[in-house]
Amino acid sequence: MTAPERPPVGSGFSTLLYKELLRFWKVSAQTVMAPVLTALLYLLIFSHVLESHVKVYADVGYAAFLAPGLVMMSMLQNAFANSSSSLIQSKVTGNLVFVLLPPISHVEFFGAYVIAAIVRGLCVGAGVMAVTLVFAWPPLRAPVWIAVFALLGCAFMASIGMFAGILADKFDHIAAFQNFFILPATFLSGVFYSIHSLPPFWQKVSHFNPFFFMIDGFRYGFFGQSDVSPWLSLAVVGASFAVTALALLVMLERGYKLRH
Amino acid sequence: MPAIEVRQLSKRYGALVALDGVDLSVEGGEFFGLLGPNGAGKTTLISVIAGLTRADAGRVCVMGHDVVSDYRLARSNLGVVPQELVFDPFFTVRETLRFQSGYFGLHRNDAWIDEILANLGLEDKANANMRSLSGGMKRRVLVAQALVHRPPVIVLDEPTAGVDVELRQTLWKFVARLNRDGHTIVLTTHYLEEAEALCGRIAMLKAGRVVALAPTADLLKHHASAYLRLKVAGALPAEVLALSPRESAGTYRFRLAGFDQVESILAPVRTRGLHIEDLAIESPDLEDVFVQIMEGAAA
Numbered sequence: 001m002t003a004p005e006r007p008p009v010g011s012g013f014s015t016l017l018y019k020e021l022l023r024f025w026k027v028s029a030q031t032v033m034a035p036v037l038t039a040l041l042y043l044l045i046f047s048h049v050l051e052s053h054v055k056v057y058a059d060v061g062y063a064a065f066l067a068p069g070l071v072m073m074s075m076l077q078n079a080f081a082n083s084s085s086s087l088i089q090s091k092v093t094g095n096l097v098f099v100l101l102p103p104i105s106h107v108e109f110f111g112a113y114v115i116a117a118i119v120r121g122l123c124v125g126a127g128v129m130a131v132t133l134v135f136a137w138p139p140l141r142a143p144v145w146i147a148v149f150a151l152l153g154c155a156f157m158a159s160i161g162m163f164a165g166i167l168a169d170k171f172d173h174i175a176a177f178q179n180f181f182i183l184p185a186t187f188l189s190g191v192f193y194s195i196h197s198l199p200p201f202w203q204k205v206s207h208f209n210p211f212f213f214m215i216d217g218f219r220y221g222f223f224g225q226s227d228v229s230p231w232l233s234l235a236v237v238g239a240s241f242a243v244t245a246l247a248l249l250v251m252l253e254r255g256y257k258l259r260h
Numbered sequence: 261m262p263a264i265e266v267r268q269l270s271k272r273y274g275a276l277v278a279l280d281g282v283d284l285s286v287e288g289g290e291f292f293g294l295l296g297p298n299g300a301g302k303t304t305l306i307s308v309i310a311g312l313t314r315a316d317a318g319r320v321c322v323m324g325h326d327v328v329s330d331y332r333l334a335r336s337n338l339g340v341v342p343q344e345l346v347f348d349p350f351f352t353v354r355e356t357l358r359f360q361s362g363y364f365g366l367h368r369n370d371a372w373i374d375e376i377l378a379n380l381g382l383e384d385k386a387n388a389n390m391r392s393l394s395g396g397m398k399r400r401v402l403v404a405q406a407l408v409h410r411p412p413v414i415v416l417d418e419p420t421a422g423v424d425v426e427l428r429q430t431l432w433k434f435v436a437r438l439n440r441d442g443h444t445i446v447l448t449t450h451y452l453e454e455a456e457a458l459c460g461r462i463a464m465l466k467a468g469r470v471v472a473l474a475p476t477a478d479l480l481k482h483h484a485s486a487y488l489r490l491k492v493a494g495a496l497p498a499e500v501l502a503l504s505p506r507e508s509a510g511t512y513r514f515r516l517a518g519f520d521q522v523e524s525i526l527a528p529v530r531t532r533g534l535h536i537e538d539l540a541i542e543s544p545d546l547e548d549v550f551v552q553i554m555e556g557a558a559a
Binding site: 010099100102259 | 273307310311312313314331332333334335336338340342344346347348349350351355358359360361362363364365366367405409
């Protein structure tokens with residue numbers, strides 16, 4: 001042991017990001033493989049039952065139509081699950097203190113949790129995409145839109161997950177948020193159908209669901225067709241992320257429900 | 261420059277006043293004790309120093325750096341061993357320490373981590389998952405986490421609560437060594453004999469206020485009187501019991517205003533012909549001082 005010296009002040013961002021990545025990767029059977037299996041079951045059942053009954057776009061089979069929606073839905077749900085579960089676990093077990101004691105800024109904190117959640121979303125998305133190729137090969141008309149919506153959608157859901165993780169006091173709160181908000185919003189976003197097949201009232205309601213724009217924009221990247229303009233979807237998803245990110249940064253800077 | 265400087269610190273939780281204008285400073289290299297009953301505000305004070313809690317009023321500096329406006333330097337200079345036995349179940353001991361080091365910007369720190377592991381008897385547990393460790397081992401890892409970025413100021417919040425005698429002794433030897441090496445140590449504990457043996461200066465808190473702040477030797481010298489320990493065969497006379505001695509297993513302990521009082525206690529015993537089984541004059545210890553100060557301080 002030597003006498004204390006003035007410690008250097010470096011950034012903890014890369015370590016926090018690495019820890020968050022390792023956290024989900026260590027249990028990848030649960031965090032990556034399980035959602036891929038779930039998506040595979042959706043694809044098996046829905047494409048088998050509806051393939052001959054539903055035609056959304058001309059010259060696009062139902063399985064091919066369904067695949068991008070399932071990929072995006074899986075990515076969004078898992079991006080949310082990653083940031084929300086990490087935060088609530090750390091809060092409930094008390095080990096969040098190890099991240100709050102070091103000189104990690106609110107921006108670094110936000111960045112690490114969001115990027116880790118995006119990476120998990122993309123891992124799951126890649127896995128779901130791989131298994132869907134067994135059933136259908138959707139075209140890739142505009143890959144840049146695919147990347148943009150994948151990243152922005154995951155970032156938005158990671159932020160929502162952080163919100164939920166910060167606001168929740170116990171696991172039940174996260175489960176309620178997931179069951180009563182995330183799950184209905186994703187299922188009613190046009191993953192399994194085009195909103196043009198809905199009655200006019202429900203078409204209008206869908207336009208208040210940000211998940212609809214994420215799925216529709218992502219799907220545009222594959223088929224070059226969508227229910228609304230991809231630019232409108234980009235504006236809605238981008239604005240949604242900007243608002244949640246800004247609100248989260250304010251909450252984190254003030255230590256809301258983290259530093260009492 | 262004090263290692264820790266606390267000025268007019270106040271914190272409320274609703275109607276509860278956790279800290280009420282606390283003023284104190286801890287000099288560099290001190291072994292400082294922070295004592296008080298449950299709910300006195302010790303953990304709140306430590307939480308404010310560590311940046312885990314925002315104060316309503318007042319200011320705290322660690323090594324001259326404000327814990328709010330200059331939090332990066334303040335936190336870099338501080339290592340905290342939390343009271344709760346918390347850990348991340350996903351990782352091994354070494355991973356836990358590497359992460360903690362990395363959070364402080366120290367990314368290649370394995371030599372120091374190995375040294376800490378060796379000093380805390382954790383070498384053979386380095387690659388064990390945190391979940392598999394005993395409570396005592398987890399407590400050692402908490403201490404290691406607080407030291408991993410070589411902070412000059414170390415705060416230990418009841419580090420020996422619920423740990424066995426062997427670990428307590430190992431821990432105190434290690435912490436005393438850190439103090440000799442120049443680290444400033446701030447300790448809260450309910451084991452007052454530990455505080456008496458280790459701390460050069462002590463602050464006592466009650467209801468969020470500092471009710472005593474002095475070198476340990478001065479507290480023992482000025483605040484407590486001697487005690488008479490007495491055990492007799494049979495019941496003590498009523499006029500002796502009226503002095504309100506503390507009783508434990510038939511042995512009574514009288515606080516003496518002066519040595520002259522010994523005779524006034526023993527005379528009724530002698531008059532009634534009671535057999536004295538045990539008799540001793542005892543010097544006060546920190547527990548006696550603590551009890552006197554807490555009884556004397558207004559709530």
